[in-house]
Amino acid sequence: MLKFISNKGGGTPVNFETAILDGFASDGGLYVPEHLPNISNEQLKAWKNLSYIDLAFEILSLFIDRSIVSEMELKKLLKDAYASFEKEETIPLHPLTSRKDTYVMELFYGPTLSFKDVGLAFLVNLVNFFLERKNEHLSIIVATTGDTGPAAAYFAAGKSSLNAWVLYPKDMITEEQERQMTTLPHLNIHPVGVSNCPDGADDLDLVISKLFANKRFKEKLQLSSVNSINWGRVMMQTVHYFYGYFQVVDTIGEVVHMAVPSGAFGNLCAGSLARKMGLPISTFLVANNKNACLHRIFSEGIFSKQNIIETESSAIDILIPYNFWRYLYFCVDKDGVKIKTWMEEFKNTGVVKFDAETFESYSKGYLSYSASDDQTLAVIKEIYDAEEYLLDPHGAVALVAADNLRDQLGDGKIICLATAHPSKFPESIQRVFGTDKLPAAAKHHSIEKAKHLCEKVHLCDHSHLEEALMNAMESNWDLNRLPL
Numbered sequence: 001m002l003k004f005i006s007n008k009g010g011g012t013p014v015n016f017e018t019a020i021l022d023g024f025a026s027d028g029g030l031y032v033p034e035h036l037p038n039i040s041n042e043q044l045k046a047w048k049n050l051s052y053i054d055l056a057f058e059i060l061s062l063f064i065d066r067s068i069v070s071e072m073e074l075k076k077l078l079k080d081a082y083a084s085f086e087k088e089e090t091i092p093l094h095p096l097t098s099r100k101d102t103y104v105m106e107l108f109y110g111p112t113l114s115f116k117d118v119g120l121a122f123l124v125n126l127v128n129f130f131l132e133r134k135n136e137h138l139s140i141i142v143a144t145t146g147d148t149g150p151a152a153a154y155f156a157a158g159k160s161s162l163n164a165w166v167l168y169p170k171d172m173i174t175e176e177q178e179r180q181m182t183t184l185p186h187l188n189i190h191p192v193g194v195s196n197c198p199d200g201a202d203d204l205d206l207v208i209s210k211l212f213a214n215k216r217f218k219e220k221l222q223l224s225s226v227n228s229i230n231w232g233r234v235m236m237q238t239v240h241y242f243y244g245y246f247q248v249v250d251t252i253g254e255v256v257h258m259a260v261p262s263g264a265f266g267n268l269c270a271g272s273l274a275r276k277m278g279l280p281i282s283t284f285l286v287a288n289n290k291n292a293c294l295h296r297i298f299s300e301g302i303f304s305k306q307n308i309i310e311t312e313s314s315a316i317d318i319l320i321p322y323n324f325w326r327y328l329y330f331c332v333d334k335d336g337v338k339i340k341t342w343m344e345e346f347k348n349t350g351v352v353k354f355d356a357e358t359f360e361s362y363s364k365g366y367l368s369y370s371a372s373d374d375q376t377l378a379v380i381k382e383i384y385d386a387e388e389y390l391l392d393p394h395g396a397v398a399l400v401a402a403d404n405l406r407d408q409l410g411d412g413k414i415i416c417l418a419t420a421h422p423s424k425f426p427e428s429i430q431r432v433f434g435t436d437k438l439p440a441a442a443k444h445h446s447i448e449k450a451k452h453l454c455e456k457v458h459l460c461d462h463s464h465l466e467e468a469l470m471n472a473m474e475s476n477w478d479l480n481r482l483p484l
């Protein structure tokens with residue numbers, strides 16, 4: 001049976017269910033499979049024409065032992081998870097007409113209109129499935145730059161085995177994203193708007209890791225996380241790389257590059273592991289905005305944190321790409337001690353400069369770019385004017401990277417991952433077109449509907465978030481467990 005271990009090398013191997021329910025490994029590391037499955041070209045050929053759900057079934061079966069989730073259970077979990085997606089193909093591929101061999105992977109047809117739905121639809125269902133089977137209850141806590149929170153809240157809403165605490169940096173996400181969390185009426189959903197976060201959502205991640213480190217609190221509240229620290233998110237997100245590749249090639253082995261808008265390296269970690277498993281992606285284009293943490297890693301070999309810059313692509317205003325450590329583990333012969341040492345060095349000094357051998361091992365097959373807001377808005381306008389196709393600012397960051405790195409790629413098709421629907425970022429779209437000439441595609445009925453609903457939210461200042469959150473979470477937990 002495939003076991004899961006910490007990328008920091010501590011603790012003991014656990015089974016799939018424990019890895020999913022724990023979130024973090026016991027030594028504070030990230031769970032990784034003991035080994036990655038090897039997928040042959042024959043296997044890839046056999047999967048080429050599968051639907052998204054059937055393909056997901058095959059890929060997930062490589063990680064999930066049948067004694068933990070049976071074939072029938074896994075099929076049902078997947079079918080239920082993606083039933084709420086707007087498009088039959090789940091994640092359609094859209095060819096651009098103004099660029100040669102360039103496609104947009106539309107990852108935003110889930111109920112909260114971002115690619116976070118793709119991972120969380122399945123993961124939250126799976127967590128709930130495990131809990132119901134054990135008759136247990138869990139508190140999940142997530143930090144969000146505006147998309148994970150709505151998706152986690154949507155899929156957890158009304159599930160009696162889950163309480164979801166969703167933390168967001170107040171005034172650093174769009175009003176539309178905020179309302180997706182605050183207008184849910186369900187009693188098990190607790191949005192928390194946090195003011196004065198100097199480092200945006202990264203500050204919230206820090207508080208969450210402190211709560212996890214508090215053993216008494218973690219155990220009493222049965223704390224877990226569905227942020228992309230959870231292996232289930234990364235595993236699920238590998239599927240769209242396979243699916244996208246199969247959609248654009250005639251034969252397995254054809255050259256394909258993928259441009260991915262990123263901040264925390266969650267989505268890119270999944271793509272990178274898909275490639276390590278055998279998917280022949282040629283080059284990953286790491287697309288940052290001006291918060292260029294990943295660009296520094298892939299162009300200079302430096303993992304460092306700088307002050308946050310608020311950009312048009314606010315969901316990737318992220319300073320610490322923690323999932324990079326998970327990917328790096330597989331580039332350094334699974335040496336957990338090395339990863340632990342670097343993670344501690346970063347914690348203590350705020351910077352890690354990788355040696356030449358390490359840089360070579362992780363950066364091969366990657367190019368990176370840091371897109372400005374002007375470039376982002378300009379490409380949205382250009383594509384709309386040329387082909388009446390509306391990108392959101394994050395998909396636009398991916399296309400800016402593709403446009404600027406295209407000359408270094410040689411042959412091959414390019415897939416740009418569009419990770420959100422433009423209706424989540426109306427102010428950016430207005431800055432492109434003006435308020436009176438907004439394209440119809442800039443609206444979505446679910447966003448419009450939320451404008452007419454009451455909001456319910458906890459508000460808190462960052463300076464006392466840890467204590468306030470512990471009090472609120474604990475009293476809610478006790479209240480729900482009082483004998484009737």
Ligand SMILES: Cc1ncc(COP(=O)(O)O)c(C=O)c1O
Nearest residue numbers: 147263264265266267315419420
């Ligand atoms: C719209 C959008 N695009 C891209 C990302 C990047 O996610 P990650 O860096 O975890 O892959 C996020 C998440 O934070 C997002 O909300």
